[in-house]
Amino acid sequence: MxxxxxxxxxxxxxxxxxxxxxxxxxxxxxxxxxxxxxxxxxxxxxxxxxxxxxxxxxxxxxxxxxxxxxxxxxxKSRDIDLAALPDTGTLRGDLVAMIRPPSIRDSERKLKVMAGIASMIARSPELAAAAQEALVEPRASANRIFFRRAIERGEIPADADIERLCMIGPAMVAYSVLMLGKPVDREFLISTIDGVILPAAGLRTA
CATH class of the missing domain: 1.10.10.60 (Homeodomain-like)
Known part of the structure; x- marks a missing residue:
């Protein structure tokens, strides 16, 4: 041939x-x-x-x-744009400024997806890493910036445990949505900021 x-x-x-x-x-x-x-x-x-x-x-x-x-x-492609985060001059203002209807719906969906893959995460390190990167890290990254700004402004103590503070909000939302079956709304999120997150950071609100 x-x-x-x-x-x-x-x-x-x-x-x-x-x-x-x-x-x-x-x-x-x-x-x-x-x-x-x-x-x-x-x-x-x-x-x-x-x-x-x-x-x-x-x-x-x-x-x-x-x-x-x-x-x-x-x-992961729908991550929060860290370069466009609000900067209101206060920690509370920054956290409250992130409460928008699209972000609330997105958070609830992410929680349901996380619950949906819970049985698989333990068997797949690759999926566990992807879930951490796509579902948890974007909001944690934004919160770290807010808390670091607050430290630089002298709003909260320099030795504030930023990583622990970043976990409070998502944990409260997860418990409400997944365990109690209650939708998350603006009122719930603001009460969490004022009643839990800010006191844990060393701030008191009126």
Whole structure:
């Protein structure tokens, strides 16, 4: 066989896979995951929610674990813009300025996703790391900036335990949403700031 014949005999590559629907599919995966949990979730459910063919999903994500990992990592792209954080001049002002309807809904969804993958996190260090990076770290990073500013202004003691303070708000929200089944609203968040976070930081509010 000549070299030309050998080239012609090679199978032609198929069409390049279209990944334009990936964000939509991953978003559907997060919705299903938050509703059913990892164990109850199936790729078929995600395909139906995204109105996509099952074959498309299986070609792109051969297993449910791979789909879930990509979906969780995708949430990282919606991180808080640390360069655009509010700077009101006070710790309370900064924390309150972060309370917006979109951020409240996003926090609740993240909590439900975290609850949905709880059974899988212990078995998958890679998923645990992705969850920490996408679900926990963005808000913690913003809070660290707020508390460091407060220390620089002399608002709170220089030896304030920033890491512990960063955990208080998310822990209170998680308990309310996941354990009590109560939605989180502006009033709840402000009362947490005034009644728990600021006193823990060494501040008193009127």
């Amino acid at each position: 000549t070299q030309t014949e050998q080239v012609e005999a090679k199978p032609r590559l198929g069409r390049k896979r279209d990944h334009t629907r990936d964000p939509e599919i991953l978003d559907a995966a997060l919705d299903v995951l938050s509703e059913t949990g990892y164990d109850g979730m199936t790729i078929d459910m995600v395909a139906a929610r995204a109105k996509a063919g099952k074959a498309t999903l299986y070609r792109r994500w051969p297993s449910k674990a791979e789909l879930v990992l990509d979906a969780v990592v995708c949430m």
